[in-house]
Amino acid sequence: MEEKSLRIYDTEKTFINKVTNQLSKLLTPTRIGINGIIISMKRNSLIKAFENYNANSKNDNEDKRAQATKKYEDAFTLYLEAIDKNIMDTVYKKVKNDTANEFEKNALSKYYLIAGLKDSEFAEYKYRKQKYLIDLDYDNIRYNEKTKVLQKYKPFYCAKMETLYKGIIKHFSVKLTENNTPAEKAEIYNKIFNTLEEYVANIFPLKMEDDDSKVYKEIAEEYEKYEKYSVGKLDQAEVIEKEMILLGISRKLFTHSLPLVVAEQCYIKLLKDLRALIVDTRIVQKREKAYALLLRLIEEYNVKVLSTKVYWDKPEHRNDYKVFWNKYKELSSLQKSNKEQYNKQKEILFIRGDLKQVSTNENKYFKIMKFYKNRLVELGDMKKIPNKCVTRDGEFVKKKVVA
Numbered sequence: 001m002e003e004k005s006l007r008i009y010d011t012e013k014t015f016i017n018k019v020t021n022q023l024s025k026l027l028t029p030t031r032i033g034i035n036g037i038i039i040s041m042k043r044n045s046l047i048k049a050f051e052n053y054n055a056n057s058k059n060d061n062e063d064k065r066a067q068a069t070k071k072y073e074d075a076f077t078l079y080l081e082a083i084d085k086n087i088m089d090t091v092y093k094k095v096k097n098d099t100a101n102e103f104e105k106n107a108l109s110k111y112y113l114i115a116g117l118k119d120s121e122f123a124e125y126k127y128r129k130q131k132y133l134i135d136l137d138y139d140n141i142r143y144n145e146k147t148k149v150l151q152k153y154k155p156f157y158c159a160k161m162e163t164l165y166k167g168i169i170k171h172f173s174v175k176l177t178e179n180n181t182p183a184e185k186a187e188i189y190n191k192i193f194n195t196l197e198e199y200v201a202n203i204f205p206l207k208m209e210d211d212d213s214k215v216y217k218e219i220a221e222e223y224e225k226y227e228k229y230s231v232g233k234l235d236q237a238e239v240i241e242k243e244m245i246l247l248g249i250s251r252k253l254f255t256h257s258l259p260l261v262v263a264e265q266c267y268i269k270l271l272k273d274l275r276a277l278i279v280d281t282r283i284v285q286k287r288e289k290a291y292a293l294l295l296r297l298i299e300e301y302n303v304k305v306l307s308t309k310v311y312w313d314k315p316e317h318r319n320d321y322k323v324f325w326n327k328y329k330e331l332s333s334l335q336k337s338n339k340e341q342y343n344k345q346k347e348i349l350f351i352r353g354d355l356k357q358v359s360t361n362e363n364k365y366f367k368i369m370k371f372y373k374n375r376l377v378e379l380g381d382m383k384k385i386p387n388k389c390v391t392r393d394g395e396f397v398k399k400k401v402v403a
Contacts, residue, residue, distance in 0.1 A: 052071065192258070
């Protein structure tokens with residue numbers, strides 16, 4: 001009797017618990033069906049509200065524009081709430097009951113990862129959660145091959161995603177202007193590049209399918225370059241080149257979200273990475289590849305960023321750039337007549353310009369300065385003075401100088 005009274009039972013094996021688990025498993029599909037119907041209804045309402053919003057966006061009647069905007073915003077809020085409820089009602093329970101598949105497990109994991117941003121980075125959390133919920137429904141429509149629904153949903157999806165990505169990038173741009181530690185700055189740079197890549201990989205191709213505007217045609221060539229680096233394992237130089245391409249695309253797509261002052265900082269970061277790569281690489285071929293990329297990056301930085309810069313912190317920097325820009329334009333006359341001489345003179349111009357930039361911090365950049373000077377010697381633009389002294393015959397008399 002004493003032994004039986006002290007026996008510990010496994011609650012997971014009791015009759016009541018078994019019945020409860022079975023009921024949960026049986027009810028979950030029903031709940032999925034109910035939530036699926038609700039999401040479909042809210043999605044249909046959202047699509048209609050979005051179409052009405054677009055139709056009235058240029059309406060002269062301010063009241064009609066305001067009404068269409070409010071209906072669209074309300075429909076969007078209800079739609080997100082329905083998806084959010086579905087996650088907590090079904091996906092969470094399926095994971096808890098160990099009946100969820102890998103997609104559902106990953107979905108819930110991402111959901112809590114985004115939820116973790118709420119206290120520390122509320123602005124990022126707000127954009128990320130909306131993007132996550134919309135992506136989840138978009139993937140569900142594609143997975144179930146609802147072609148007609150997808151066709152109607154796609155215009156809203158592309159428009160809203162572009163807005164959300166711009167919001168995320170603008171948030172990071174603002175954070176980059178704050179006082180950050182080097183480690184915090186590095187993290188923000190990575191987030192900017194990762195967000196740009198997400199957009200270019202996932203949203204840009206969809207926009208290109210339906211949008212025939214001049215902007216997207218101009219970026220098509222840059223996008224083809226990016227595609228070469230979107231698969232496979234990349235070395236450090238290739239990663240930097242991919243980020244350079246993404247920055248170039250951003251100058252067309254995210255002009256306001258990634259303002260010039262932030263784009264300039266991103267280019268400077270890539271220049272620093274390439275300088276470090278050149279001096280740290282021991283393999284000659286890899287060093288030459290990194291150096292060729294550096295010359296391209298210097299040209300892009302000067303043409304796409306500094307040439308459009310209006311406000312300069314120091315007037316002398318603006319004057320220095322004017323001198324550089326005039327020399328760069330003068331070289332264009334050589335491009336057709338003597339391509340070899342043009343490339344040589346352009347390389348000298350770029351090296352001398354960057355040498356002037358890094359010479360302000362000689363202790364940090366002494367290795368790259370040595371590399372640049374050796375390169376200028378090879379190009380015939382600088383002479384190497386032998387490191388020796390000569391002692392001449394004769395007597396040296398110390399004289400007192402009378403003032």
